[in-house]
Amino acid sequence: MNDSAPAATPTLAAPKGYFLEHATWVHHWTDRLFSFRCTRNPSFRFTSGQFAMIGLVVEGKPLVRAYSMVSPAWEEQLEFLSIKVPDGPLTSRLQHLAVGDAVLIGQKPVGTLVPENLLPGRNLWLLATGTGLAPFMSLIRDPDIYDRYDRIILAHTTRQVRELAYRDYIARELPDHELLGEMVRAKLTYLPAVTREPFPLRGRITTRLETGAAEREAGVAALDPAHDRVMICGSEAMNADCKTLLEARGFTEGNNAEPGTYVVEKAFVTK
Numbered sequence: 001m002n003d004s005a006p007a008a009t010p011t012l013a014a015p016k017g018y019f020l021e022h023a024t025w026v027h028h029w030t031d032r033l034f035s036f037r038c039t040r041n042p043s044f045r046f047t048s049g050q051f052a053m054i055g056l057v058v059e060g061k062p063l064v065r066a067y068s069m070v071s072p073a074w075e076e077q078l079e080f081l082s083i084k085v086p087d088g089p090l091t092s093r094l095q096h097l098a099v100g101d102a103v104l105i106g107q108k109p110v111g112t113l114v115p116e117n118l119l120p121g122r123n124l125w126l127l128a129t130g131t132g133l134a135p136f137m138s139l140i141r142d143p144d145i146y147d148r149y150d151r152i153i154l155a156h157t158t159r160q161v162r163e164l165a166y167r168d169y170i171a172r173e174l175p176d177h178e179l180l181g182e183m184v185r186a187k188l189t190y191l192p193a194v195t196r197e198p199f200p201l202r203g204r205i206t207t208r209l210e211t212g213a214a215e216r217e218a219g220v221a222a223l224d225p226a227h228d229r230v231m232i233c234g235s236e237a238m239n240a241d242c243k244t245l246l247e248a249r250g251f252t253e254g255n256n257a258e259p260g261t262y263v264v265e266k267a268f269v270t271k
């Protein structure tokens, strides 16, 4: 055998428990934040708001992290939002993803940010910081959520304006969406806010809820467990502070075993 012959390119087989998909679109929001889409195996089923293990084959093995689906359950392709950490085992590689590259999708989506985990209510607050927006991008494009609530208030807070991923899409495109536009215009209130730059809405969501500013921004009455429901998705600290604030007002946490008046999940990918 000739040693200088080029090695045959191995055909990548999907590791057990994963679908092997291909990237179809990549968009970099900032040097620390990007989104990508990939093909979806028709047998991959999930509920809008859930997450799955997503990643790459590295040295022959799956290297995966939990990622919430940004895309709604009905969408043909899958979309994800990710940070980029220079020395993060997965994101340092995933950030170089190009159209056509292989992506692993874990076959068992799970998660608590699903409508079934909340008791019926009037207003649904979706509180996100950073990439915690991802599951709510899925939910605000699922007609089911508009059937369940009179108002949906999406409060996304980031440090800087340019980190408000999907801002144009939510503010400009979604209200004109062919299928969802009417529901969105009637029921969705979007509250983009930043904490470290001038912007019309400023300050942490916790502070804005404590002072009543968030309710004024949304044009609704003060948070009340009698008719408001809340989903939280952010950093550990943000989740903890939101929980404290809500529980002081009588909200109770729901989960897959028992519905409550709020649910929480951390915005996963940090490495």
Ligand code: A2P
Binding pocket: 129, 130, 157, 158, 159, 194, 195, 196, 204, 205, 206, 235, 237, 238, 239, 241, 242
């Ligand atoms: P701040 O700029 O005041 O820290 P990060 O990128 O650190 O996850 O932050 C994303 C957003 O979440 C920022 O606007 C940040 O505000 C805010 N944030 C960080 N910690 C908390 C917290 N404990 N409660 C509410 N918001 C928080």
